[in-house]
Amino acid sequence: MLESIPTASDRRLAVRITPDALRHVRAGHPWVFDDSISSVSHDGGAGDLAVIFDNDRRFVAIGLYDPVGPIAIRVLHVGKPVAIDTAFWQQAIGSARQIRQPLVDAESAGRPAYRLVNGENDDLPGLVVDQYATTLVVKLYSPVWFAHLASIVAALNAVTGATSIVLRLGRNVAGAETYGLDDGDVISGDIPDGPVLFTEGGLTFEADVRTGQKTGHFLDQRANRLRIGRLAAGRDVLDVFASTGGFSVHAAAGGARSVHSVDISAPTLEAAERNMTHNAARDEVAACEHTTEVGDAFEVMIALARAGADYDIVIIDPPSFAQKQSSIDVAVRAYTRLTHIGLRLVRPGGIFVQASCSSRVSSDLFYATVLDAADAAGRELRQMVRTGHDIDHPITFPEGGYLKAGFWRAL
Numbered sequence: 001m002l003e004s005i006p007t008a009s010d011r012r013l014a015v016r017i018t019p020d021a022l023r024h025v026r027a028g029h030p031w032v033f034d035d036s037i038s039s040v041s042h043d044g045g046a047g048d049l050a051v052i053f054d055n056d057r058r059f060v061a062i063g064l065y066d067p068v069g070p071i072a073i074r075v076l077h078v079g080k081p082v083a084i085d086t087a088f089w090q091q092a093i094g095s096a097r098q099i100r101q102p103l104v105d106a107e108s109a110g111r112p113a114y115r116l117v118n119g120e121n122d123d124l125p126g127l128v129v130d131q132y133a134t135t136l137v138v139k140l141y142s143p144v145w146f147a148h149l150a151s152i153v154a155a156l157n158a159v160t161g162a163t164s165i166v167l168r169l170g171r172n173v174a175g176a177e178t179y180g181l182d183d184g185d186v187i188s189g190d191i192p193d194g195p196v197l198f199t200e201g202g203l204t205f206e207a208d209v210r211t212g213q214k215t216g217h218f219l220d221q222r223a224n225r226l227r228i229g230r231l232a233a234g235r236d237v238l239d240v241f242a243s244t245g246g247f248s249v250h251a252a253a254g255g256a257r258s259v260h261s262v263d264i265s266a267p268t269l270e271a272a273e274r275n276m277t278h279n280a281a282r283d284e285v286a287a288c289e290h291t292t293e294v295g296d297a298f299e300v301m302i303a304l305a306r307a308g309a310d311y312d313i314v315i316i317d318p319p320s321f322a323q324k325q326s327s328i329d330v331a332v333r334a335y336t337r338l339t340h341i342g343l344r345l346v347r348p349g350g351i352f353v354q355a356s357c358s359s360r361v362s363s364d365l366f367y368a369t370v371l372d373a374a375d376a377a378g379r380e381l382r383q384m385v386r387t388g389h390d391i392d393h394p395i396t397f398p399e400g401g402y403l404k405a406g407f408w409r410a411l
Contacts, residue, residue: 002150002153002187005150006147007150012050015065016053017038017052028078029075030074030075030397034072036072037072044067045147048147049084059080061077061078063075069142074142075125077123092122092155095122096117111133112131113219115392121396126145131160135166140167140173142170142173143173156188164191166209167182167184168183184210184211195216196216200225205278219392220357220393221405222392228251232250235313236310236313237258237313238309239259240300244271251288253279257289258288258290258291259290260292264296266294312347314353320402321358327360328361331356338354346379346410351384354405355406363388381408386407
């Protein structure tokens with residue numbers, strides 16, 4: 001399958017970039033935009049190696065070239081010249097895995113799931129690898145990676161000993177040449193029919209690695225889900241934008257009296273119910289009253305408030321509302337409305353949790369929006385904790401950060 005993909009040219013491109021772009025690259029920024037290119041030695045294809053030189057013809061960096069995208073070079077290495085070969089890929093993946101070792105150790109008796117490679121933040125820009133037990137999901141966010149996919153798969157197998165590797169394609173790859181590969185293809189090993197089972201905090205979950213959202217599960221909220229589990233004992237919990245029930249299951253296992261999971265997708269809520277069932281042998285989960293409701297989050301919360309429903313913990317974890325810069329105002333209005341409605345459902349002294357995965361909405365703007373909306377709603381929020389990225393989602397450049405969540409007491 002991978003043998004039919006053309007490899008990168010042996011002839012490297014020599015590239016000059018603007019002084020401003022050169023400063024950013026030397027400071028560690030992983031992107032060179034097409035309008036920052038001053039000269040290129042010759043025409044290149046997607047994934048060809050591009051060497052950036054300064055005006056004194058000294059090596060600055062090397063990266064993957066994209067002749068048509070807005071990001072012309074995705075930087076792999078800065079500093080002294082280096083060979084981009086099997087040893088390079090294995091070293092990069094091995095270093096990334098070492099950072100995640102505490103997560104592996106925490107699930108030593110289970111089947112850990114974590115982000116093995118976080119793209120730019122692990123010096124492999126445009127490439128994400130998530131691990132679910134012994135299955136890896138490789139997600140490409142740029143066509144530059146096709147020329148190196150066989151090498152990446154070989155390196156992943158060598159470093160992790162994975163039994164299977166699944167390919168997922170990001171929106172940025174839509175319309176590009178995929179060499180006969182489709183989203184969800186198994187590109188190494190074998191994978192049984194049905195979801196892959198993994199553990200998180202000792203609980204069992206399933207991931208639809210071939211057709212599910214993202215790579216099958218939202219791994220980035222792990223630490224926040226574990227925190228909810230520690231707070232949930234004896235409480236009634238509302239989980240809005242519940243997806244496949246990550247927060248819901250942790251709340252139930254933590255001793256919640258009841259959990260109500262809300263999502264607009266019926267199939268994802270069916271997966272949430274299955275995830276509850278996977279853990280039904282736990283007394284706490286068996287004792288928890290779990291209900292689900294399919295519907296628009298805004299409409300469902302308004303209906304619940306009008307019906308007089310209230311909860312000890314309300315969790316609101318929406319999708320990104322700002323896919324582009326011009327959508328920031330739309331996102332702020334959505335967070336404002338969610339806060340205003342959500343607080344109507346929190347009992348006095350209860351816990352209010354709201355998260356944002358919109359990278360274009362800064363942490364300062366997000367938290368200010370929530371607090372302003374709470375003031376307008378006449379509720380005082382007393383901060384418990386603000387959280388960000390876990391260790392498997394490191395941030396090494398400003399645009400790499402996106403996740404923020406606040407836990408508050410609603411007085």
